[in-house]
Amino acid sequence: MMNFPVLTGDIGGTNARFAILIDANAEPKEFPGVRTADFASLEEAIQTAVFDRTSVRPRSALLAVAGPVDGDEIALTNHGWVVRPKALIEAFGLDEVVVLNDFEAQALGVVALGSEHMEKIGGGEAEEESGRVVLGPGTGLGVAGLVHARGMWIPVPGEGGHVDMGPRSPRDFAVFPHVETIEGRISGEQMLCGRGLVNLYRAVAMADDVAPRLSTPAEITAAALSGEDAEAVEALDMFVTCLGRLAGDLALVFMARGGVYLTGGIVQKIVPALKNGRFRAAFDDKAPHSALLRAMPVHVVTHPLAALAGLAAYARTPARFGIELDGRRWGRV
Structure with missing residues (x-):
């Protein structure tokens, strides 16, 4: 079970979209999407798109990334960003970060919608x-x-x-x-x-x-x-x-x-x-x-934020889904 509030993010090669799930019963608070090309890093995009727009401070992050999740540095297949979960924990004071492939999240969305x-x-x-x-x-x-x-x-x-x-x-x-x-x-x-x-x-x-x-x-x-x-x-x-x-x-x-x-x-x-x-x-x-x-x-x-809907479904009811987190979950040291 992830610690709420949970920041969810769908990180694609062109756009990044974010929402915060306050608790397991709440509807996600969605934020305007941003273009990845407009930011030097994921941390900068999250700061501008989310933290500069709300006083809510997530305890966890659940991210879907357009690329294979392998190791502590996760490169996007079609963009220059590298996702570094340990850096996200440090930058935003998170308890944990979970990273899935973006189409795992889309698959979860198929069930959720x-x-x-x-x-x-x-x-x-x-x-x-x-x-x-x-x-x-x-x-x-x-x-x-x-x-x-x-x-x-x-x-x-x-x-x-x-x-x-x-x-x-x-x-x-x-x-x-x-x-x-x-x-x-x-x-x-x-x-x-x-x-x-x-x-x-x-x-x-x-x-x-x-x-x-x-x-x-x-x-x-x-x-x-x-x-x-x-x-x-x-x-x-x-x-x-x-x-x-x-x-x-x-x-x-x-x-x-x-x-x-x-x-x-x-x-x-x-x-x-x-x-x-x-x-x-x-x-x-x-x-x-x-x-x-x-x-x-x-x-x-036809849902415009299907991946975020899938991530929210997993954050609410993780037992409904069989997702192996070994090598894809990082916690505060």
């Missing part, structure tokens, strides 16, 4: 205590599994966003050679995140021998949804198709009869594209198990 925070993208009804998958294109591509065993929900973090992606259709074989690689390979994250959408757009333009006129994910998304740029339309179609393929692969890995959950700001903005049939067709196209996939529901998580 109700149907009013979900938008369904086809499939049947979820089996209540069956495996689930959480997938989130954002600054990078986050992936986690969620399994139910021994009366607990157990999140399974990993780096599934870095699996290989390959061409399948004739058009894929024309476009994929132009997708920017990392050391010669195309990973999921090279296509299925903000910069991945830009990579796809540029690759489509190069395949068509057209000069790309758009440069940001927001511009490409807007132009695709309005239909005003043919390359943007195709890039977004390819994005949702490849997202469907990967989501279906992960659904098979985890036998996700409890559903697949898409999280983050990008998917919330492209729900019309996710509903145009391409995503679901690619998700279901898993012979010889297509019937199994067709029965699995997919949901877009």
